[in-house]
Amino acid sequence: MSATLDLDEAERTRILAKAALFAPPPALLADGRRDLVGMSRAELGEAVASIGEAAFRAKQLWHWIYHQGVTDFAAMANIAKPLREKLADHFVIGRPGVAADQLSSDDTRKMLFRFRDNETVETVYIPDVTEDRGAVCISSQVGCTLSCRFCHTGTQRLTRNLSAAEIVGQFMAMRDAYGEWPSPKGDTPRLLSTIVMMGMGEPLYNYKNVATAMKIIMDGEGIGLSRRRITLSTSGVVPMMDRCGTELGVNLAVSLHAVRDEVRDVIVPLNRKYNIAELIAACRRYPAASNARRITFEYVMLKGINDSEADARELVRLIAGIPAKVNLIPFNPWPGSTYATSSGNAIHRFAAIVMNAGYAAPVRTPRGRDILAACGQLKSAMAPAA
Numbered sequence: 001m002s003a004t005l006d007l008d009e010a011e012r013t014r015i016l017a018k019a020a021l022f023a024p025p026p027a028l029l030a031d032g033r034r035d036l037v038g039m040s041r042a043e044l045g046e047a048v049a050s051i052g053e054a055a056f057r058a059k060q061l062w063h064w065i066y067h068q069g070v071t072d073f074a075a076m077a078n079i080a081k082p083l084r085e086k087l088a089d090h091f092v093i094g095r096p097g098v099a100a101d102q103l104s105s106d107d108t109r110k111m112l113f114r115f116r117d118n119e120t121v122e123t124v125y126i127p128d129v130t131e132d133r134g135a136v137c138i139s140s141q142v143g144c145t146l147s148c149r150f151c152h153t154g155t156q157r158l159t160r161n162l163s164a165a166e167i168v169g170q171f172m173a174m175r176d177a178y179g180e181w182p183s184p185k186g187d188t189p190r191l192l193s194t195i196v197m198m199g200m201g202e203p204l205y206n207y208k209n210v211a212t213a214m215k216i217i218m219d220g221e222g223i224g225l226s227r228r229r230i231t232l233s234t235s236g237v238v239p240m241m242d243r244c245g246t247e248l249g250v251n252l253a254v255s256l257h258a259v260r261d262e263v264r265d266v267i268v269p270l271n272r273k274y275n276i277a278e279l280i281a282a283c284r285r286y287p288a289a290s291n292a293r294r295i296t297f298e299y300v301m302l303k304g305i306n307d308s309e310a311d312a313r314e315l316v317r318l319i320a321g322i323p324a325k326v327n328l329i330p331f332n333p334w335p336g337s338t339y340a341t342s343s344g345n346a347i348h349r350f351a352a353i354v355m356n357a358g359y360a361a362p363v364r365t366p367r368g369r370d371i372l373a374a375c376g377q378l379k380s381a382m383a384p385a386a
């Protein structure tokens with residue numbers, strides 16, 4: 001037992017060290033000012049102390065930055081003008097730049113955000129079709145190392161990890177775009193009410209920055225999204241899953257996609273490192289899973305590859321006893337992709353077997369396909385010229 005834990009610890013150290021090799025540039029402007037966005041509360045306290053100001057200023061700044069969403073020190077009404085000017089001399093409240101902004105015919109909206117070093121990622125807002133709210137799908141890396149065969153992002157080499165500022169910044173810039181900060185009248189945001197870490201990249205390969213960002217977003221004196229409203233999707237980085245559950249307690253989505261190692265080894269190559277049995281064992285241990293908060297298994301439906309009735313039966317056997325639901329995702333094609341979406345019949349037969357075993361098995365309606373905004377279609381790319 002302890003030997004296994006030691007091995008896991010060694011593996012975690014290795015994963016975190018590798019992430020550091022792809023570290024983002026420091027949050028510093030050319031003029032030497034530092035970006036306050038993305039700092040943990042402790043770091044913000046240190047930044048305030050570094051200019052000789054009292055600790056309570058950090059609390060005030062936190063409120064303005066994350067609760068009110070202001071980007072200009074001049075708007076901070078409870079801070080006297082000389083101090084506001086001093087803050088502006090040393091710091092900025094940053095946002096990513098908007099390099100492209102596209103609206104789908106189904107109202108899904110995709111933004112291409114540009115950071116200070118000109119790297120870009122995509123972020124998607126997916127409005128709920130029945131209710132007046134929606135989910136923001138956030139990226140964690142520029143590109144991805146994992147090369148899942150059905151995924152567009154997987155064709156883009158990893159350039160670097162995103163910083164905590166860039167992860168939180170995607171959500172804040174989306175809120176800006178929808179005017180979704182609390183108004184002085186006391187109206188609270190409604191639309192951008194859920195976060196899914198399902199954009200570009202593998203969040204558990206950039207764990208440290210993702211964790212800092214999620215803690216900022218969950219902080220009750222700021223954005224204040226509950227961990228129940230955040231779902232992190234992983235392709236199966238087993239050693240980091242326990243840590244994510246204990247430290248963040250967010251909902252977990254697992255990109256399973258195949259129930260036999262021979263198949264998963266090919267379509268999700270990370271399986272050669274952490275196989276299906278290890279992945280399922282980590283799901284069983286996931287601390288934040290319960291009947292009220294089920295693990296989501298994502299299963300992309302690929303014609304003739306993973307969509308047989310035998311696959312569905314094996315899936316049910318594998319996940320027996322885990323509080324779970326299974327999201328069946330019709331494959332979303334992208335330029336150059338070689339797979340086909342399973343037929344409607346195959347998907348419904350598959351879903352029926354999973355549902356008969358007592359699991360919810362919704363078939364995900366593709367959203368934003370016309371602007372390449374659906375699952376697995378994201379890439380750092382400008383829209384083709386019209």
Ligand code: SAH
Pocket residue numbers: 148150151152197198199200201202203233234235254255298299300329330331332333375376377
């Ligand atoms: N890297 C993480 C999160 C981002 S991907 C992960 O892999 O879980 C979000 C989801 O979209 C994953 O389940 C992914 O496997 C799925 N996906 C990738 N390409 C897809 C495609 N072309 N069609 C449908 N789903 C896809």
Ligand code: SF4
Pocket residue numbers: 144145146147148151152153154155199200201202235255376
């Ligand atoms: Fe990376 Fe996830 Fe795409 Fe796989 S599915 S290549 S892990 S972004």
